[in-house]
Amino acid sequence: MRAVLEQLESRRAEARLGGGQKRIDAQHAKGKLTARERLDVLLDEGSFEEYDMYVTHRATEFGMAGQKVPGDGVVTGWGTINGRLVYVFSQDFTVLGGSLSETHAQKICKIMDMAVRNGAPVIGLNDSGGARIQEGVASLAGYAEVFRRNAEVSGVIPQISVIMGPCAGGAVYSPAMTDFIFMVRDSSYMFVTGPDVVKTVTNEIVTAEELGGARTHTQKSSVADAAFDNDVETLEEVRRLFDFLPLNNREKPPVRPFHDDPNRIEMRLDTLVPDSAAKPYDMMELVRAIADEGDFLEIAQAFAQNIMTGFLRIEGQTVGVVANQPMVLAGCLDIDSSRKAARFVRFCDAFSIPLLTLVDVPGFLPGTAQEYGGVIKHGAKLLFAYSQATVPMVTLITRKAYGGAYDVMASKHIGADVNYAWPTAEIAVMGAKGATEILYRSELGDKDRIAERTRDYEARFTNPFVAAERGFIDEVIMPHSSRKRIARAFAALRGKSVETRWKKHDTIPL
Ligand code: HXC
Numbered sequence: 001m002r003a004v005l006e007q008l009e010s011r012r013a014e015a016r017l018g019g020g021q022k023r024i025d026a027q028h029a030k031g032k033l034t035a036r037e038r039l040d041v042l043l044d045e046g047s048f049e050e051y052d053m054y055v056t057h058r059a060t061e062f063g064m065a066g067q068k069v070p071g072d073g074v075v076t077g078w079g080t081i082n083g084r085l086v087y088v089f090s091q092d093f094t095v096l097g098g099s100l101s102e103t104h105a106q107k108i109c110k111i112m113d114m115a116v117r118n119g120a121p122v123i124g125l126n127d128s129g130g131a132r133i134q135e136g137v138a139s140l141a142g143y144a145e146v147f148r149r150n151a152e153v154s155g156v157i158p159q160i161s162v163i164m165g166p167c168a169g170g171a172v173y174s175p176a177m178t179d180f181i182f183m184v185r186d187s188s189y190m191f192v193t194g195p196d197v198v199k200t201v202t203n204e205i206v207t208a209e210e211l212g213g214a215r216t217h218t219q220k221s222s223v224a225d226a227a228f229d230n231d232v233e234t235l236e237e238v239r240r241l242f243d244f245l246p247l248n249n250r251e252k253p254p255v256r257p258f259h260d261d262p263n264r265i266e267m268r269l270d271t272l273v274p275d276s277a278a279k280p281y282d283m284m285e286l287v288r289a290i291a292d293e294g295d296f297l298e299i300a301q302a303f304a305q306n307i308m309t310g311f312l313r314i315e316g317q318t319v320g321v322v323a324n325q326p327m328v329l330a331g332c333l334d335i336d337s338s339r340k341a342a343r344f345v346r347f348c349d350a351f352s353i354p355l356l357t358l359v360d361v362p363g364f365l366p367g368t369a370q371e372y373g374g375v376i377k378h379g380a381k382l383l384f385a386y387s388q389a390t391v392p393m394v395t396l397i398t399r400k401a402y403g404g405a406y407d408v409m410a411s412k413h414i415g416a417d418v419n420y421a422w423p424t425a426e427i428a429v430m431g432a433k434g435a436t437e438i439l440y441r442s443e444l445g446d447k448d449r450i451a452e453r454t455r456d457y458e459a460r461f462t463n464p465f466v467a468a469e470r471g472f473i474d475e476v477i478m479p480h481s482s483r484k485r486i487a488r489a490f491a492a493l494r495g496k497s498v499e500t501r502w503k504k505h506d507t508i509p510l
Contacts, residue, residue, distance in 0.1 A: 015053045015070035019094030027094055032165060032187055033231045035075045035092035038125050041235040042088065043079035050077040052110065057101045062134040069095045073128075076107045078120070081242045084254065087115035090125040093165050097129035100170060104132070105142025112149045119248035121158040123238060124178070127188075130169030143170035150177035155350040158245045162238055163188040163224065164231060166208070172223075179347055180241060180299070181224040183214040184234045190217055190224070218302040222340065225300050240297060244311040244318045246351050253318035253353055260292040262315050262487040269479035273399050273424040277431070277462075280326040283308065286358060286398065287323055290483045292316065299344060304336035309344040311353075314487050320348035323358035324409070326399070333405050334365035335378040342381035345389055354392040354490055357410035360399040362431065379408065380509040387414045388508075390500065392493035394486055397421040397464065397473070402430050412472045417496065418489040420482075421464035421473045428461040435461075 016036060018024065027034055033041070039048055053075075056068040073095035078087045089108050091098035108124070115122045131139040150159065154177065161175035163183040172190045175181050183190070191212035198204050198211065210216060214227035228234040246253045266289040272281055288294040291312035298310035306329040309322055322341045324331035348355050364370070364379060386393075386408065393416040401409065406427060410416040421427070429435065436453045443449045460466070467473045477485045 011054065011070070018071065018073075018092045019069060019096070023094035030187060031230060032093070032127070032184075034094065035090040035098075035125065035127070038164065038231060038235060039075060039079070039088060039090050041232055042123065042125070042238060043081060043086070044083065047079040048077055048088075049079065050075060052076055052107045055103050055107055057103045057132075057135070059101065059132075059135050059138070064134050067096070071095070072101055072104045072107070073098050074100075074104045074107050076111045078111070078114070081239050084242070084247060085118065085120040086242065087111045087118075087120055087122045088125070089122075091127045091165075093127045093129075096132060098127045098165065099129045099132035100139055100142055100146075101132040101135050102138040102142045105139070105145055109145050109149055112146070112153065116149075116153045116157055119157065119250065121160065121242065121245065121247060122153070122178075123160045123162065123242070124175070125162045125164055126167050126171060126175055127163075127165030128167055128171040130167070130171045140170070143174070146174050147177060150174055154179075155249060157248045158242075158351060160238060160241065162234060163190055164234070165189075168192075168194055176223065180226075181217075182234050182238055182241075183217060183224045183227045184231055185214045185227050185229050187231075189213055215302075218300070220303075222300060222303040222336065226298075227302075241311075244297060244313075244353075246353075249351055251352075253351070256292075256313060256316045258292045258313065258316040263484045265480050266483065267480050269482060272479060273422065277399070277426070280330065282327055283323045283325045283331070283358060283360065283398075286482065287312065287321055290314065290356070290486055296321070300340050304334070304340045306331055306334065307337035307341050309341055314356075314483075314490055317490070318353050319356050319490065320344060320353045321356045321358065322410070324361045326360050329365065330362050331360050331400075332362055332365045333379060333382070333408065334370055335373050335375050338375070338378045338382040338408075342378075342385040345382065345385040349385070349389040349391050352391055354394070354493065355389060355410065356486060356490075357386075357393065357395040357416070359395060359397040359401050359406075359409045361402065361405040361409055362400050363403045363405045377509050379404070383408045383414065384506075384508050386410050386416075388506065389415060390496075390498040392490055392496045393417050394489045394493070395419045396477075396482060396486065397425040397427065398479075399424050399426060400431070401425065401427045412474075417493050419473050420475055420477045420485060420489075421468070422479050422482075423464065423476055424479075425464035425467075425473075425476070426462035427464055427467040427473070432457045432462055 054070050057072050073092050076089045159178035161178045161181045167190045189208045189212040217224035218227045296312045308325050395410040395416045412419045432454045440453050464473050464476050
């Protein structure tokens, strides 16, 4: 018996060594943790249950028969994060560069199937050279099996991808179909084809970092939602994100104990909006003033900064926030900000996360670049996402809500439940100056007359009361009581239920 137990221990030890000490040292030398060390940081201590530790590939060509490593380059199983169940896979770069073989894919598919059956999220730690070249089409088939599952479970369980090394080819498409992508700065890359292929095909000379590093994907492409300095920090932030999310689409997000008074008054908000409409202010101040303990997890912070998206808690309950940011491009809607916010709204709606929308928007950004880029279609994504959302929705207009952007930003008309405005709100088809110049074009030569017309327009329209008179705004509230009013609104909406018409699926303007 003892011999059998010892044999098990030695098989386990062999599997835990992955591609060998030399490659582990190389991984550490790059500032990266190993696949198992990463799981130790991500999961609660001692909670990891590993599956398929002894699985090996079945390939024989290209000398593969002699290159079998137990586990086949991916560590899979389940564990807990702050006591809540999560299924995980962690690719082991020390084994054939974490490349995906047929059996490697089967291991990932197994835990994805278990996750969806048991209603728990999947977190994938990606560190892979892509399809295992020696296995050819068997490896491509393995990828496709993973892709299909990513699509099938989308909206059923949250899926989070962490990019922790080079991810090329097929290794980027599975993350792209998940809900959130976090990257590690300076050690992770995502590209469909690497710099060498780019040079051959397009003659462009580009480094891996420029082509697919964390900066590129968080600031330019918006493929990734956040980036952090090292493995440990990134995994800690994944834990933080996980805590905001429900385990699946039939459960509510977790409720955390809170020590922040929901009735907290913030007098400084009464002077947040400057006297001049042309002056910006930082909408983040309002977001933090509303949040329990001022805690806000921003998603896609570095991209389309004219809109902010992220999670906070009110009375311990998760709320998704979409907020125009007047500090950047005056908070206008454009292609990038519409796409960013639409994606966020869809996620929140799929997972029963109530939505808070903070509005200060001068309209859609004009110009040929926007029109040629399809701002109509992209703006429609946000309009569509809000119009379809059935989660509790509370909207607060702080200042401008002009034109189509007023409609889009969770107006009453497209489905928001409670719409508040500060007394400083200006709800109109457009700003006073633009409106007067169109309405009184024949008087443009007479400056005094135009100034008087502008003042008249301002008096009539640049306030929240025209909308409030029609019931489009439920109440004009004092800025200092925003947290209290919003907390009460969400509390009253906790039982919201909406019947939707049967359909196979919508045809969202993708
Ligand atoms: C098999 C691979 C591999 C792969 C890396 N290795 N990628 N083995 N298949 N795809 C092995 C290497 O041979 C090496 O083995 C070890 O992993 C480490 O690789 P290095 O090149 O030494 O590491 P590094 O210099 O850090 O470079 C990492 C890398 C590079 C950037 C990922 O290895 C690379 O470019 N790999 C190929 C990427 C690629 O083109 N993949 C196929 C994409 S096509 P030893 O034994 O020396 O340790 C694809 C199609 C799917 O994925 C499409 C679906 C839509």
